[in-house]
Amino acid sequence: MRVRVLVTPKQGVLDPSGRATQRALRELGYDAVSDVRTGQVIQLEIATSDADEARRLAGEMCEKLLANPVIESYEIELASDD
Amino acid sequence: MFPGSNDDRDLAHAFTLLGACVEMVWHKDARLPEGLCGLGVPGGFSYGDYLRAGAMARFSPVMAAAEGFARSGGPVIGICNGFQVLCEMHLLPGALVRNRDLRFVCKDVDVEAADTGLFADGLEPGRKLRLPIKHGEGAYVPDPARPPRVAFRYAGENPNGSVDGIAGVVNEAGNVMGLMPHPEHAVDAALGGTEGAVVLRTFLAACQRFRSGHGQDA
Numbered sequence: 001m002r003v004r005v006l007v008t009p010k011q012g013v014l015d016p017s018g019r020a021t022q023r024a025l026r027e028l029g030y031d032a033v034s035d036v037r038t039g040q041v042i043q044l045e046i047a048t049s050d051a052d053e054a055r056r057l058a059g060e061m062c063e064k065l066l067a068n069p070v071i072e073s074y075e076i077e078l079a080s081d082d
Numbered sequence: 083m084f085p086g087s088n089d090d091r092d093l094a095h096a097f098t099l100l101g102a103c104v105e106m107v108w109h110k111d112a113r114l115p116e117g118l119c120g121l122g123v124p125g126g127f128s129y130g131d132y133l134r135a136g137a138m139a140r141f142s143p144v145m146a147a148a149e150g151f152a153r154s155g156g157p158v159i160g161i162c163n164g165f166q167v168l169c170e171m172h173l174l175p176g177a178l179v180r181n182r183d184l185r186f187v188c189k190d191v192d193v194e195a196a197d198t199g200l201f202a203d204g205l206e207p208g209r210k211l212r213l214p215i216k217h218g219e220g221a222y223v224p225d226p227a228r229p230p231r232v233a234f235r236y237a238g239e240n241p242n243g244s245v246d247g248i249a250g251v252v253n254e255a256g257n258v259m260g261l262m263p264h265p266e267h268a269v270d271a272a273l274g275g276t277e278g279a280v281v282l283r284t285f286l287a288a289c290q291r292f293r294s295g296h297g298q299d300a
Contacts, residue, residue: 009179013223014243016184040133065141068134068170070177070225 001046001054002079007067008039042066043079051078084109084128084139089161089266093124096266100279102286109142119296120157120289121148123164125216125264135178135219136166149173157200157288158258159281162217165250165260174253174260175228179221182243188216190274192237193249193263199231199256200291201284210237211277213263215249220262222248234261259285 009015015037022036044061046054058076067074083090083106094104105115109128114121129138139145145167152158152173160168168174181187195209222244224230234250242262250261265278 014179014182014221014245016180016182016221016243020184065137066133068137068177070169070175071179071223 001048001051003044003046003054003058004077004079005042005044005058005062005066006039006075006077007042007062007072008037008074010071010073013071039072054078083107083124084126084142084167086128086130087124087126087163089125089163089264092264093122093161093266096269096278096282097122097286099269100282100286102289107144109139109144111144112147114144114147114151117293118151118156119293120159120285121151122285123148123158123160123167124266125162125164128163128167131163131219134166134170136163136168136170139163139167140171145171152253152258155255155257155292157285157292159201159285160258160260161264161266162215162220162262165262166219168258168260173258174251175230176222176224176248176251178219178262179223180219181217181221181241186216186218187220187241188214189241190214191239191241191249191263193234193261194237195234197231197252198233198284199252199259200288201233201252201256201259201281203284203287205280205284209280211263211265211280212268212275213265213278213281214267214274215241215263217242217262220244222251222262224248228254231256233259234263257288 018036018038062074220242230251235247240247265281268275268278
């Protein structure tokens, strides 16, 4: 099962790359963009067909390694089978 | 030493220069040397800084023993990437993120000592030191659930956007210190000054106390 983990800096944590990206978008004329957060996408292939199990395992991996809970929050998405 | 460490020999050289007996430990070793009285986690780019700086090194085989040593009160100093590793291991509170200006910073800065825990010999609060920094991810972010004991603050300009200008912290017990500046690169008058020796000497003094406290000949 394909699981996508999105890791982004928590609100309030300095995100200089998001800020620089926002500035660049402004320069391109996209004044409507009021905030940009950048992060990482981690795509996992997990050998299970049980969605709950995949979600549970991915959550465990986030807590242990994939995200640093002090500064980052994460979201887990189950990709639908293509 | 981890794959990607690059300040390991500088640190060993600096400790040796100051009279310490140094043994290098490889990250795959299962244990630490017998009679160890202090542990330095060097700077560099362990595991290529993949995922997050310091995130992978935590799972190196030797780090379980390192964690045990730290939790038993053993003096530990983590410099730069070593600081990032100690934060990722939760031996120190908080985390280090990309520099505010997204640039790698490499220059000498002034830092001011504050609460340096067990490492206060000759390093009284308010003491200013000139030390080199060289890092891309050195902005310290405190964990609101675990406010840090601040060991060093940048005096004057904040080079990387660290919250409250924090350049180094110690853990709750005061025996684990992490800092972004590199004292090991400032132990020679011909190369970068000698004020780093103040930090390493106070660390070695704590190591000596730890050793006498453990009933071994000093």
